Amino acid sequence: MTILILAEHDGNQLSPSVQQAVTAAQFWNSSVHVLIAGNGSDAINQQAASIQGVERVISSTAKHLEHPLAEDVANLIVSISDDYEVILAAHSSFSRNALPRVAALLDVEMISDVLNINGNNTYVRAIYAGNILTTIQSTDTVQVLTIHGSKFTAASLGNNAKIISIETPAAYDKARWLSEVRSQSDRPALNSAKVVISGGRSLGSAERFEQVLSPLASKLGAALGATRAAVDAGFASNDIQVGQTGVVVAPELYIAIGVSGAVQHTYGMKDSRIVVAINQDPDAPIFQVADYGLVADLFEAVPALTAAI
Amino acid sequence: MKILLAVKRVVDYNIKVRIKPDGSNVDIDGVKMGINPFDENAIEEALRLKEQGVATEIVAVSLGTSANQDVLRHSLAMGVDRAILLETDADLQPLRVAKLLKAIVTREQPDLIILGKQAIDDDAGQTGQMLAALLNYPQGTFASTLEVNVNEVKVTREVDGGTETIALALPAVITADLRLNDPRFVKLPNLMMARKKPIETINASELGIDLAPSLKLLQVNEPAARKVGIKVGSVKELLEKLRTHEGILV
Ligand SMILES: Cc1cc2nc3c(=O)[nH]c(=O)nc-3n(C[C@H](O)[C@H](O)[C@H](O)COP(=O)(O)OP(=O)(O)OC[C@H]3O[C@@H](n4cnc5c(N)ncnc54)[C@H](O)[C@@H]3O)c2cc1C
Numbered sequence: 431m432t433i434l435i436l437a438e439h440d441g442n443q444l445s446p447s448v449q450q451a452v453t454a455a456q457f458w459n460s461s462v463h464v465l466i467a468g469n470g471s472d473a474i475n476q477q478a479a480s481i482q483g484v485e486r487v488i489s490s491t492a493k494h495l496e497h498p499l500a501e502d503v504a505n506l507i508v509s510i511s512d513d514y515e516v517i518l519a520a521h522s523s524f525s526r527n528a529l530p531r532v533a534a535l536l537d538v539e540m541i542s543d544v545l546n547i548n549g550n551n552t553y554v555r556a557i558y559a560g561n562i563l564t565t566i567q568s569t570d571t572v573q574v575l576t577i578h579g580s581k582f583t584a585a586s587l588g589n590n591a592k593i594i595s596i597e598t599p600a601a602y603d604k605a606r607w608l609s610e611v612r613s614q615s616d617r618p619a620l621n622s623a624k625v626v627i628s629g630g631r632s633l634g635s636a637e638r639f640e641q642v643l644s645p646l647a648s649k650l651g652a653a654l655g656a657t658r659a660a661v662d663a664g665f666a667s668n669d670i671q672v673g674q675t676g677v678v679v680a681p682e683l684y685i686a687i688g689v690s691g692a693v694q695h696t697y698g699m700k701d702s703r704i705v706v707a708i709n710q711d712p713d714a715p716i717f718q719v720a721d722y723g724l725v726a727d728l729f730e731a732v733p734a735l736t737a738a739i
Numbered sequence: 740m741k742i743l744l745a746v747k748r749v750v751d752y753n754i755k756v757r758i759k760p761d762g763s764n765v766d767i768d769g770v771k772m773g774i775n776p777f778d779e780n781a782i783e784e785a786l787r788l789k790e791q792g793v794a795t796e797i798v799a800v801s802l803g804t805s806a807n808q809d810v811l812r813h814s815l816a817m818g819v820d821r822a823i824l825l826e827t828d829a830d831l832q833p834l835r836v837a838k839l840l841k842a843i844v845t846r847e848q849p850d851l852i853i854l855g856k857q858a859i860d861d862d863a864g865q866t867g868q869m870l871a872a873l874l875n876y877p878q879g880t881f882a883s884t885l886e887v888n889v890n891e892v893k894v895t896r897e898v899d900g901g902t903e904t905i906a907l908a909l910p911a912v913i914t915a916d917l918r919l920n921d922p923r924f925v926k927l928p929n930l931m932m933a934r935k936k937p938i939e940t941i942n943a944s945e946l947g948i949d950l951a952p953s954l955k956l957l958q959v960n961e962p963a964a965r966k967v968g969i970k971v972g973s974v975k976e977l978l979e980k981l982r983t984h985e986g987i988l989v
């Protein structure tokens with residue numbers, strides 16, 4: 431039995447989430463292959479080959495994979511799927527786009543955002559924004575799944591797995607990549623930062639979001655996150671929305687500032703080691719998931735906190 | 740241009756779902772239900788395309804029991820032209836939903852199909868991509884902007900780290916993100932009128948698709964709550980706790 435991991439990268443760097451996927455794959459005690467779809471990504475192949483537990487890196491290189499579309503990634507995986515019983519990836523916008531397409535082409539259901547892998551094709555995953563956990567068993571012949579990154583530690587480095595190149599299927603001709611906008615930030619990546627500071631609607635404007643939260647983030651080397659309300663209001667960009675429909679984070683320290691604590695938000699942060707909440711409403715639900723709660727006006731408390739660090 | 744929408748009936752997002760006393764499943768008896776929020780964004784987008792003269796007909800389809808008529812009535816009240824109920828009491832999983840929707844696509848031949856990016860009950864986020872795969876159509880998931888040109892739709896997608904824009908040949912499958920638009924409120928007279936509109940009902944078993952689920956539910960649990968924290972009285976006390984109790988160097 432062999433496991434295929436769909437790797438995510440940005441053309442230069444392999445995503446750290448691949449190391450978590452490799453740890454998840456160890457559950458089956460079988461060979462683990464990592465698929466890199468890209469356009470001449472030698473450095474990325476090497477990074478994948480260095481992950482402990484990887485037996486083989488499968489490299490698919492083509493011009494049209496420079497910005498891989500779900501259609502092309504799915505066709506690529508299906509072209510080699512006969513060799514695999516498990517196809518998995520870390521749960522990200524990339525894998526959520528491509529893997530359901532793979533599953534349908536293979537005529538199997540897919541299991542999204544798995545929290546825990548058990549024997550006999552049994553998995554634990556959350557439903558209803560994390561309010562309920564379900565244990566489900568798949569009767570499909572091929573297991574297609576994404577894993578909830580924060581539940582799996584990163585596999586260590588130091589390996590030197592074999593890298594092989596494979597033939598890439600022709601480009602799908604009904605979809606074209608046009609452009610992308612990447613958020614520019616000097617801060618650490620949200621999904622791997624040790625400290626995350628999230629702001630809510632109460633920050634009031636994009637300027638104040640920046641003015642109030644940035645100095646604190648800089649002092650703590652933190653990534654910034656936001657609630658959906660703050661993103662919808664235009665205070666923060668969509669890719670830093672934490673929650674059920676955004677990013678899931680599990681840092682050492684999560685500081686929620688002017689965040690009410692709706693379940694859709696807490697789904698994305700409740701695995702953080704320490705949660706601090708600053709909110710002027712003593713009954714705000716965020717305090718139910720906070721280790722330390724400070725009832726205060728954020729516009730006074732946050733500058734005071736920044737100054738005291 | 741004809742647009743097909745898939746609307747799911749789900750537990751209202753404000754409700755904290757509980758488990759049945761016997762632990763066999765979630766207890767949604769008598770709980771407030773409504774249209775999946777993302778599917779409302781899909782409806783709104785279709786209505787705007789019609790208002791712009793791009794779309795000519797909008798058809799909404801829902802899969803489930805006769806209770807799903809309420810979300811179809813809601814869709815009609817928002818302004819969709821026709822509603823189809825694909826009736827079944829099977830426990831539907833995304834691949835099965837996609838197969839049933841494919842049968843409707845074959846019949847209706849829409850140019851654009853819009854679903855929600857995820858259903859807030861199963862949080863699967865798969866059906867649109869699966870439907871696109873089964874039809875061999877291109878897919879534009881997590882859409883925050885749509886722009887329809889002659890034979891093509893340009894989609895801006897919300898992705899980790901920013902946004903991405905792609906162009907898809909029609910027919911295509913789109914999944915709506917929350918930022919696509921702000922769905923309109925349904926006016927009471929429209930809701931009254933929608934009560935009288937016909938809903939076409941098709942028995943799902945007539946479509947010859949095996950609906951037996953391949954994912955078996957073994958158990959449901961409530962997740963362990965975080966340990967109860969404390970309130971601190973000041974910024975100074977907060978820092979002290981973090982430094983001395985948690986060893987966080989701030
Ligand atoms: C389908 C769906 C998906 C969703 N997905 C997500 C998601 O992924 N992520 C997400 O975050 N949300 C999501 N939401 C939205 C979620 O339900 C909440 O509406 C949202 O999280 C609330 O954001 P907020 O806390 O910023 O705003 P509010 O709920 O308005 O809370 C503002 C808080 O700030 C406090 N406050 C105000 N002024 C001050 C002050 N001066 N000092 C201190 N405190 C102050 C208030 O007491 C209040 O608690 C989703 C909703 C739906 C329907």
Ligand SMILES: Nc1ncnc2c1ncn2[C@@H]1O[C@H](COP(=O)(O)O)[C@@H](O)[C@H]1O
Pocket residue numbers: 745746747748775777778800801802803831833836853854855856857858859861862863864865866867
């Ligand atoms: N039973 C259903 N009836 C109609 N549409 C559905 C149904 N189940 C899923 N969908 C559509 O598929 C989308 C994604 O659902 P899911 O893949 O379950 O997260 C939803 O937003 C709907 O548009």
